[in-house]
Amino acid sequence: MKRLFKDGQAMIYWCQKCGEPIFDKELHACKCDGKIKQISSSTTCNPVFLQERKMLSYIAGDDLTSAKMWDLGSGHYIVNGEKRDIRYKAWYDAKEHLKYADRLRSNIEIEEDYSPYYGAVEANLEYLKKLILEAEMYTISVYKKFSPKGFYPTISFSGGKDSTVVSKIVRDALQTASIPHFFGDTTLEFAETYEYTETFRKENPFVPMLPSETDNDFFYFCNHVMCPPSQHDRWCCNIFKTSNLNKELEYLPKNGKSLSFLGIRHSESVARSTYERTQEESKISTQINAMPIIEWKDYDVWLYIVYKNIRFNNCYQYGYKRVGCWCCPNNSDLSMMLTEIYHPDYIAKWKKTIMDFAKRDGRTDPEAYYEEGKWKVRRGIKDSQQMNVTIADTACNLSDKARNIIVEKKISKDIIELFKPLGKLDIIEKKDATYISVFDRDKSNEFRKCCELIITVGTNVIKVLPEDRIDINMLINRIKCQVRKYQMCVRCHSCDSVCPYGAIDTTQGYYHIDERKCAHCKACIAHYYNGCIISERNSGKKEA
Known part of the structure; x- marks a missing residue:
């Protein structure tokens, strides 16, 4: 495909004969002898619809509702064939948009006739x-x-x-x-x-x-x-x-x-x-x-x-340039302004959420934290105690390589579900504990026992007894990743999308791994830092 960039830029021209924007002057010259001039090097040249023209009329101070307008981005417009700058930022910062919000919101007019823009297509x-x-x-x-x-x-x-x-x-x-x-x-x-x-x-x-x-x-x-x-x-x-x-x-x-x-x-x-x-x-x-x-x-x-x-979505008729989540931190000031105009209830709820967080995080001026957009660029947590994601392990007296993994949350049978990615499980129930033998292919590609896990319901200790040939550090780290899931899982469903075989399901109110689908590939174990997205985000890390 022919790229439309030239030296990293797209070019937008104006044909004085057609009175329309042109995006490939060579092709256009094959059918029109009009004089062409460059008007922009941006990638934006969008039609401005009636509802947005009404708002721009208030900003510009004159009636633009009947004008033929193209938005070139960054406050630059073509209005009836002439370039004109109409800047919204100062208007927004001064809260001027709130004076006209009721008027705009109560009289929404949607253009369904695209004929004013057919010339640009032709x-x-x-x-x-x-x-x-x-x-x-x-x-x-x-x-x-x-x-x-x-x-x-x-x-x-x-x-x-x-x-x-x-x-x-x-x-x-x-x-x-x-x-x-x-x-x-x-x-x-x-x-x-x-x-x-x-x-x-x-x-x-x-x-x-x-x-x-x-x-x-x-x-x-x-x-x-x-x-x-x-x-x-x-x-x-x-x-x-x-x-x-x-x-x-x-x-x-x-x-x-x-x-x-x-x-x-x-x-x-x-x-x-x-x-x-x-x-x-x-x-x-x-x-x-x-x-x-x-x-x-x-x-x-x-x-x-x-x-x-x-x-298309009516939000574009209001003036939105992108339509996604209304509270996305990547939304522009223009999007925030339009949401304040057309959906003040959304904004009120979001502002309260941000200010409540700012108070919990020890911010001295929650109002400014929201109004100045500091929440958008936050990195980590300021004063709040980050969730503890450290899991201790100690030597175990059952063998020289055996380890005890200390779990904060009391152990229940639910934790066995998290052991399934480690390998095929052979579970034996005894009076004193549950004994779980884990079988998997090792480095020699031979399918054999890798380790034994011993758990007792109601305690905080998992005993790990690895076979001599097994890398104990890797095994312990993998088990810790699964334990973090057990301790921190809020069934956010993030793990569901990680498994290449669709074996993980957290939508039924608990963490379930379908043994018929699980291939023990271990892709799910450390996909997120520390094994769990909640742990990853609260530890200040971010998925690569």
Whole structure:
């Protein structure tokens, strides 16, 4: 695919004859002799819809509701063919937006007629057709590559513009509407996202729309288990997005192996700018990720939406540039301002959560901590005592290599579930204790006994008796990882998405490992630092 970057930048031009933005001047020159000038080197040139124009009218101090506007990013606009700067930041900082919030909120007008933007599509039609053809050909090729290997096509649907576009591209390319769409409901979506998803489902009755929703309470985690997420500690993605989707994929044909088409694009963020277009390893163990529009820019997405006359999430009509969790620490000031205007109830709840945390953490000015956005860039915990993740082990008198592992939580039979990844278990119940022999393949690839574990219900000690050939330090560290899960598990479901074989299930109220599926690969044991995501985050570590 031809990249649209030149020296790392995209170029946006303006045709004075067409009166429209141009994204490939060479292609445009083949059909139009109008004078072309460069107007921007950003990746943004989005149509500005009526509801956003109303807000911009208040900021600019003059009526822009009837203007034809394009947003070039960073407060730069094209208004009726002329460049103009309209800055919202000072307006937001001065709380001016609150004066107009009721007015905007009580009179929401949604543009359903895209005809004012057809000129831009016509001026860039050859450019757009090349993009579409390439994206569809990629979709077909990646499907042909992985379908014979047992991967079933799915679409990850967020209710945002990018996943909406990918849905249409993939369905058109594969000539079927029956591709399952997984809607990852984090429970933190905008009301408009739920409304749009339902509208999409009704307008596309042959598309299977499968909600993937967690039963965890985000605010309980913020207040009692973790801390509110920050840009440097986004634990919420694992617990509220990835883990529940992994369980849904198990119900797919072909053993739950998914070729997932995603609406991820390089230009969205620095982190995503290095993504491979096809990811054969992902956060979800049974999933291959394919990204048909990874090289598309914002303006490409909007051209496609107008060209195909696709309905989209109303949040974009308000002025949101991205639509995800409404309290995400990566949300811009513009997003926060718009949420204060259109969803003040969301903001009130989130502000209380942040301020309560600030008080618990010994912050001297909780109000400023929230208002100045310091919660977004938090690293670790300031004054709060971090959760103790240290597990002691001592020498055991049963043999020279035997060790005692000291467990804070009283031992119950539930802990045996956590021993299953270590190997095949042979359990013998005696009056004094439970004796567990662990069998696994060792370095010589011979399947034989590796160690014996002795537990007594109601005590705090696990006795570990390794065979002579076993690396005792590695064994003890693995057992400690499992013990941390036992001590700290809140059934956040993060572990569920780690197992390549789908053997782990924490959705039924307890930690369960299906012995029929577990291959003892041990991928789950230390996937998270110290073995558990709760331990990882509370110890100040972060998953690599």
